[in-house]
Amino acid sequence: MAEVESFTLDHDAVKAPYVRLIAEETGPKGDVIANYDLRFLQPNEQEMPTACIHTIEHLLADLLRDELPGIIDCSPFGCRTGFHLMTWNVYSTTEVAQSLTKVLTKVVNEIEWEDVQGTERKNCGNYRDHSLISAKEWCRQVIEQGISDDAFNRHVVTLP
Numbered sequence: 758m759a760e761v762e763s764f765t766l767d768h769d770a771v772k773a774p775y776v777r778l779i780a781e782e783t784g785p786k787g788d789v790i791a792n793y794d795l796r797f798l799q800p801n802e803q804e805m806p807t808a809c810i811h812t813i814e815h816l817l818a819d820l821l822r823d824e825l826p827g828i829i830d831c832s833p834f835g836c837r838t839g840f841h842l843m844t845w846n847v848y849s850t851t852e853v854a855q856s857l858t859k860v861l862t863k864v865v866n867e868i869e870w871e872d873v874q875g876t877e878r879k880n881c882g883n884y885r886d887h888s889l890i891s892a893k894e895w896c897r898q899v900i901e902q903g904i905s906d907d908a909f910n911r912h913v914v915t916l917p
């Protein structure tokens with residue numbers, strides 16, 4: 758059986774919202790990729806509705822790329838408490854938490870429905886299941902609580 762890092766994490770020990778570096782991995786040619794846990798909600802206490810997490814996924818795919826060059830992918834966790842982020846560049850959790858804070862603040866304050874990319878039938882696998890209102894409300898909660906750069910001890914980042 759494979760040893761899966763996320764299944765060894767004590768989900769009762771973490772304090773969301775936080776950014777955690779899951780792993781840095783080096784490929785056969787020396788390229789390094791980093792994998793992060795962007796935890797929006799406390800595990801087993803709250804979860805985002807699917808329309809909310811789906812819309813946030815579309816927004817992060819666009820807005821987080823402007824902040825962090827080298828993003829490979831950002832995808833929702835099946836448990837709906839956060840997202841995986843994979844990057845070519847290795848950033849500190851402080852840098853990722855600051856970028857995420859900036860992006861979620863923009864979602865809450867500036868983003869209109871026309872700004873959400875890929876919400877037509879031809880470019881989304883479930884275009885009927887989106888909610889910007891819900892996305893804004895859950896992002897607001899994350900911003901109000903503050904994003905920590907440490908998963909186990911609250912250390913909320915501030916913007917430079």
Ligand SMILES: [Zn+2]
Nearest residue numbers: 811881882883
């Ligand atoms: Zn979609």
